[in-house]
Amino acid sequence: MPSIADRADALATLAAEQADKSDPAARETIELAWEMANQPGVDVPEPVFGYIAIIRVQLGDMTEARKVLQRLSADGRTWPLWNITTSLAESGDKAGALSLANEEAEAQPKAYALLGTATGILHSLKTEKETKKQ
Numbered sequence: 580m581p582s583i584a585d586r587a588d589a590l591a592t593l594a595a596e597q598a599d600k601s602d603p604a605a606r607e608t609i610e611l612a613w614e615m616a617n618q619p620g621v622d623v624p625e626p627v628f629g630y631i632a633i634i635r636v637q638l639g640d641m642t643e644a645r646k647v648l649q650r651l652s653a654d655g656r657t658w659p660l661w662n663i664t665t666s667l668a669e670s671g672d673k674a675g676a677l678s679l680a681n682e683e684a685e686a687q688p689k690a691y692a693l694l695g696t697a698t699g700i701l702h703s704l705k706t707e708k709e710t711k712k713q
Contacts, residue, residue, distance in 0.1 A: 587616035625655035653685035668699025
């Protein structure tokens with residue numbers, strides 16, 4: 580791959596696939612993506628950092644995910660917050676999802692975090708209802 584930014588993105592994608600398969604190597608891979616993205620003089624697009632934050636949450640590392648989110652612009656936090664809060668609420672961590680939304684000061688990312696929380700709650704209720712029918 581020609582650029583360091585592309586390599587960081589590829590490593591984040593690999594880490595997501597590993598995390599989906601519960602592969603313990605996902606933690607090391609996402610750390611490599613993080614290190615690659617933070618090399619001096621490298622212009623890595625914010626969505627790559629957002630993706631790293633999402634994967635950190637998927638791996639159960641909310642502390643590091645918050646650190647990644649804090650360095651993003653308001654626009655850059657919108658998409659990751661929507662995904663993270665949806666995932667948290669779907670998994671039953673409504674308090675965690677709401678906490679992320681409440682911590683957000685900017686209107687647009689806060690709205691998307693709340694939307695993600697609501698979406699996650701609706702998905703979990705739908706799944707619960709379907710499970711009871713069976």
